[in-house]
Amino acid sequence: MTPAAFKRSIRDLQVWCSSCMVAFAGADPIGVLIGAKRSSATLIHRIAVHPDHLRQGHGRHLLTSLGSKLAILGPPRIVAEVPETLAAARALFNAAGYVEEARLTDYLWEAGVLPDAADGRFVIPVTVEDLAANGLLGDVHPQACWERAIETLTARKDDISGFAVASDERIEACVLYRTREDDPQRSAEIVALRSFVDDAGARLRHLLTVLRTRGIETLRFPKAHAAEVAETELEGLGFRPTGGHLLFGATAKSA
Numbered sequence: 001m002t003p004a005a006f007k008r009s010i011r012d013l014q015v016w017c018s019s020c021m022v023a024f025a026g027a028d029p030i031g032v033l034i035g036a037k038r039s040s041a042t043l044i045h046r047i048a049v050h051p052d053h054l055r056q057g058h059g060r061h062l063l064t065s066l067g068s069k070l071a072i073l074g075p076p077r078i079v080a081e082v083p084e085t086l087a088a089a090r091a092l093f094n095a096a097g098y099v100e101e102a103r104l105t106d107y108l109w110e111a112g113v114l115p116d117a118a119d120g121r122f123v124i125p126v127t128v129e130d131l132a133a134n135g136l137l138g139d140v141h142p143q144a145c146w147e148r149a150i151e152t153l154t155a156r157k158d159d160i161s162g163f164a165v166a167s168d169e170r171i172e173a174c175v176l177y178r179t180r181e182d183d184p185q186r187s188a189e190i191v192a193l194r195s196f197v198d199d200a201g202a203r204l205r206h207l208l209t210v211l212r213t214r215g216i217e218t219l220r221f222p223k224a225h226a227a228e229v230a231e232t233e234l235e236g237l238g239f240r241p242t243g244g245h246l247l248f249g250a251t252a253k254s255a
Helices: 003-013 058-073 087-095 128-133 150-155 202-213 231-236
Strands: 021-025 028-037 042-049 077-083 099-110 122-125 161-166 171-179 187-195 218-224 239-251
Touching: 003 028, 003 042, 003 150, 021 058, 028 058, 042 058, 058 077, 058 087, 077 087, 087 239, 122 202, 128 150, 128 161, 128 171, 150 187, 161 202, 171 202, 187 202, 218 239, 231 239
Parallel strands: 042 077, 187 218
Antiparallel strands: 021 028, 028 042, 077 239, 099 218, 099 239, 122 161, 161 171, 171 187
C-alpha cells in the first residue's frame, strides 16, 4: 500500500487512525492492523504479521487490543472480509472468537450475447447523488460489503458513473460502476446493481447491454452478498463466480 493509497482509504473507507495498531519486537515493527470505523461497525481493513514472527500470537493480540478499546469507545460491532483462500487468516479470526456470518462472492461478466437494447425502455444517466435523492441507496442492502456501503459510494461519487431504466414515475433499475485503472476503456467494477421491479432481470440485462454498447467488455462485481442480487439472477445475466470472501463478525469486549 502506497502513502497515496492509504490517504485515499482514509477518505473513501473511513480508515480511523486510532483504530490502527503496530506490534513491535523490541524496536522492530512486526505486525500491523488497519481499522476503518463507521457508526455501525469497525472493519478490519488489513492485518498482517511479518513472516518471521507468525504463530506467536501477535495477530490475535492486535485483534484483542482493538476489541478492548472498542468495548469502551464503540462501536461494538467488528467485521472482517477475509479472502476464502487465506486459510491462516480464517483460522486467526476463528481463534479470536469471530463468527462466520456470510459468504461474499466475486463475479465476473464478459460481454457476450445479450438481447438487443432497442426495446423501448428509457435509459438515463444517473449519479450516486441522484439515487440517494430518490431514496434508492440508504440501507436497502445493509449486508453489502464495506466498499459498497452508502458512505463509500458517497466518498467516491466523482469516480462513479451510472445508468438507470426509468419510467414516467420512477427509477426501475440502475447500475453504478467505476472504470478500472488497468483498462479504463473496456473494464469496470460494479458498485451497485439493483432492480426495483420484479421482471426476471430484464431491466438489468438491458443496462448491461447499454454498458456493452459503450465499450465495456468486462465487469467485476466483487464481494456480492446474496441479499443484493440473487446468485441465480446474476448467473442469468451472464455473471460467473470466480472466488469469494468470508464475512466474519464479532462484538467488542474487554480482554
